[in-house]
Amino acid sequence: MLKVLLFFIFFEFAFSLDATMEIIKNKSSLPTIGVVVANNTSKENALDTKILKLIQKDLQVSGHFNDTQITIESEFNSLPKYKILRENGLDLYLIFKMKVDLNNQYIIDTKLYDVNKMELVLSKAYSTSSFERYPFLAHKIAIDINKYLKAPSIEWMDRFVIFSRYLDSKTSEIVIADYTLTYQKVVVRGGLNIFPKWASSNQNAFYYTSYKGIVPALIKKDLYTNRSETILSSDGMIVCSDVSEDGKKLVLTMAPNSQPDIYVYNTETKIKNRITNYLGIDVGGSFVENDSKIIFVSDRLKYPNIFAKKIGSTGVERMIYHGRNNSQSTTSDDYIVYSSRETDNEFGSNIFNLYLISTKSDYVRRLTTNGQNQFPKFSADGESLLFIKSTDKSYLGIIRLNYNKSFLFPLNAGKLQSIDW
Amino acid sequence: MKSVLKNTVLGICALGLLAGCASKDVEYDDSAVTNVDQQIDRVAVSDDKAQSSALNSNTDSQYSTDSLQKITNASVNGVKSDINGKVVLLESVHFGFDKYKLSDEMRKIASANYIKIDEVAQSYEGLKVKIEGNTDEWGSDEYNYALGLKRAKAAKDALIADGVNEKDIVMVSFGESNPVCTQKNTACWKMNRRADYRLLP
Numbered sequence: 001m002l003k004v005l006l007f008f009i010f011f012e013f014a015f016s017l018d019a020t021m022e023i024i025k026n027k028s029s030l031p032t033i034g035v036v037v038a039n040n041t042s043k044e045n046a047l048d049t050k051i052l053k054l055i056q057k058d059l060q061v062s063g064h065f066n067d068t069q070i071t072i073e074s075e076f077n078s079l080p081k082y083k084i085l086r087e088n089g090l091d092l093y094l095i096f097k098m099k100v101d102l103n104n105q106y107i108i109d110t111k112l113y114d115v116n117k118m119e120l121v122l123s124k125a126y127s128t129s130s131f132e133r134y135p136f137l138a139h140k141i142a143i144d145i146n147k148y149l150k151a152p153s154i155e156w157m158d159r160f161v162i163f164s165r166y167l168d169s170k171t172s173e174i175v176i177a178d179y180t181l182t183y184q185k186v187v188v189r190g191g192l193n194i195f196p197k198w199a200s201s202n203q204n205a206f207y208y209t210s211y212k213g214i215v216p217a218l219i220k221k222d223l224y225t226n227r228s229e230t231i232l233s234s235d236g237m238i239v240c241s242d243v244s245e246d247g248k249k250l251v252l253t254m255a256p257n258s259q260p261d262i263y264v265y266n267t268e269t270k271i272k273n274r275i276t277n278y279l280g281i282d283v284g285g286s287f288v289e290n291d292s293k294i295i296f297v298s299d300r301l302k303y304p305n306i307f308a309k310k311i312g313s314t315g316v317e318r319m320i321y322h323g324r325n326n327s328q329s330t331t332s333d334d335y336i337v338y339s340s341r342e343t344d345n346e347f348g349s350n351i352f353n354l355y356l357i358s359t360k361s362d363y364v365r366r367l368t369t370n371g372q373n374q375f376p377k378f379s380a381d382g383e384s385l386l387f388i389k390s391t392d393k394s395y396l397g398i399i400r401l402n403y404n405k406s407f408l409f410p411l412n413a414g415k416l417q418s419i420d421w
Numbered sequence: 422m423k424s425v426l427k428n429t430v431l432g433i434c435a436l437g438l439l440a441g442c443a444s445k446d447v448e449y450d451d452s453a454v455t456n457v458d459q460q461i462d463r464v465a466v467s468d469d470k471a472q473s474s475a476l477n478s479n480t481d482s483q484y485s486t487d488s489l490q491k492i493t494n495a496s497v498n499g500v501k502s503d504i505n506g507k508v509v510l511l512e513s514v515h516f517g518f519d520k521y522k523l524s525d526e527m528r529k530i531a532s533a534n535y536i537k538i539d540e541v542a543q544s545y546e547g548l549k550v551k552i553e554g555n556t557d558e559w560g561s562d563e564y565n566y567a568l569g570l571k572r573a574k575a576a577k578d579a580l581i582a583d584g585v586n587e588k589d590i591v592m593v594s595f596g597e598s599n600p601v602c603t604q605k606n607t608a609c610w611k612m613n614r615r616a617d618y619r620l621l622p
Contacts, residue, residue: 107454125454136457170599192598195563216593236570237594239563253563258574258592260567281567297564303519304564325519328561339561351559374561417562417598 031091031149032066033059038076038097045131047106048098051138055094057180058142063403064151065092076109085115094145105129108137112145122148135182156379160203161386161396161421162187162196165414172417174208176223179386179421181396181409187223195239195418200247201380206420207231207240207250218252232265232272242286251285251294262296264311275309276316288331288359295319295336297327306338308359320357322364328374332382334360337367339374354387356401367399368406375418388416502620504545509537511618514576515611519560521571523579531576534618535583541620542589549621550585552576554594557610562596569594569616576616591621 035055037048059065070088074080076097085093096110105127112122124144126137139157146154160176167173174188174196188196192211199205205222217233218240232238236255243250250265252272262275262285276282278300285296293310300307304327306319320326325341337356354367354376367373372390379386385399394416395408499512511534514527523531542548554573556565573592581587602609 126457127454128457130458133457140455140457166598170595172598192595194598211593211595214591236573236592237566239566241563253567255567255570258570258577260570281564281571283563283567284561297561299519304560325560327564341560372559 030064030066032068032089033092033094033145034068034070034072034085034088034090035059035094035096036070036072036074038095039073040075041097042099044098044100044106047131047134048096051096051098051108051134051141054135054138054180054182055096055141057407058139058154058157059145061157061398061400061405061407062142062146062151062154063400063405064146064149064154076111080113080115082115082118085113090115092145094141096141103129106131106134106137108141110141112148132183135178135180139178152383153381156381156384156421159421161419162198162203162206163396163419164194164196164208164417165394165411166417167414170211172414174206179396179398179409181411188221195241197240197243197420199243207243209237209239231267236260239283241284244287244291249287249291251287253283253285262294264294273311275311284328286329286331295329295331297329306336319359320355323355328376330376330378330385332378334358335378335382337376337378337385339376354385354399367401368397373397375416377420379421386419386421388419390415500617500619504541504548504620504622507541509541509620511537511620513615513617514572516572516575516614516616518557518610518614519568520614521568521575523575528579531579532583535580535585538580538585538618538620545622547622549589549591550580551591551593551619551621552580553599553617553619554592555599555613555615555617556597557613558597558600559610566594566596569596572614572616576618 035052037052041048056067059067068088068090070090072081072084074095076095080093080095093113093115094110096108099107101107108126110124110126111120113119114121122144126140128134128137136158143154143158157179161179162174162176164172164174170192172193173186174193175184175186177184188208194209196206196208199207199220204224205220207218207220210217210219213233215233215235216238218231218238219228220231221228232252232254234254234256236258237253237260239253241251241253248267250267252263252265253260254263255261259279261277261282263272264275265272275285275294276296276298278298281299283297285294288295288308293308295306295308297304298307303325306326306329308317308319309315319336320338323340326338329336329338335356335358337354339352340355342351342353352372352374353369354373356365356367357363367385373387375388377386383400383402385401387397387399389395389397389408394411394414396411396416396419398407399405499510501508501510512530514523514530538550552573554569554571556569570592573594577590577592580590600613602612
């Protein structure tokens, strides 16, 4: 009898597990989710509609869901009409309501239902004291739904991106934002401030180039204490193009003798080590292979192309063998993404596109098809790519590499100069 | 009797376990509200005054990219510097696409600038020349800052060759951040590929 009982318990448990895992296992049949706003919700600032759209966008960008637009009148505390939801092809159903409490806190209550199992599976609340921060409410909700399904992490959606934008001639400001550019906060303004770069993965501080002094200077600014520190200055130009994993080493482009070259700077010893020694242009270096090698852009073939050099050695290796103008690269493990000029007529419509290559094979993949696509940046997990697209205006682009999907978010003020995440 | 009771108890326990399994996947978190403010509240802003008007505006009108669509006639041909009331126009030198070498024609302009600089320097001790390298908007921005610097250096080398002391020359590159025009056409891009000369009192 006991054996029968144990077998029955095991069978029930195993069936429940399989039902959940089956949802995400098969990429050709993604779960379909519908998101609705409850009837009895606050309409203040039309926040409910804004949050709805952002959650839907986040789920779409994740690549882990099919989302569908549904219109269902429903009270937050009522049981869902499962029959109607199934007829609409839903596997998951999220309903949320918003309220503003006596302390002026915006609170979002959420309930996630598994339509197939006809069960409430997740119930959570989220809050903020400021209306402008609502994007992060939406991102957190999408992340939690994704996490519940045990799908690959999309925690990056909750992180800041940092960018500089030109506002006018020789004038730019540095801004932190959410990845959709819906939330924005200026952190450096006044004069020309460019090439912001996170100092570490915890996003507590960032480096940028300031033109406030007589010569350009590399500044490190703490996001939370507002303290600034001048790291280095250099006649002509200075840019931090990469930071090592431990945050202790920087790849810089400097021109102390009016000659732009790549340097590695140790923030602890304050020693800079010159990596390139070519009389033309060497810029845009980034660490690869456990910081033992640098990938960089050089015009030593009389046009910009991507090269690699082992730190401490003299030899330089060419990395790209196609295209006549390849600039700006980003690296992740054995992969490089770079921006390439497509046509000989540089003023044509199909101008700069992004390519992904492997350093270990002949694999090449074109990632964009039109416009001016620049400044590619791999995410920390290497699964997504951030870039800047310029057509009639500036866009922040996200490419989800494993899902072959690309998304654009417009910048409505100014022109994107550079970006990091 | 005992075995019936035992089986009944086991059955009830089994039912209880199964009921627990059905609700095991549900995460109830009513008491713990996830607040998104903490990370953002800690961010300090250097200027406590009004936010940038680019952010305050809910429309595209004030600082849209259209606002950059203008010609600044002041520096189309060169830069005027005022040294103690004496206004000197130093003509900009221009470069080919992705190039940083002075053509013969541009070399003549550079030499003409040297003559003007030398004339002012005769009556103004400590005069310095600032050369600003610029590019059009094509290509990566970091590469363009380096390209602008190489153009500034080409102009600097020409001045040194003509007789200016190297210590009296300062260089900077503005890359593509300092256009004299923003129209999307060949003529405008050509105007932006330049090095400007500026006298510093």
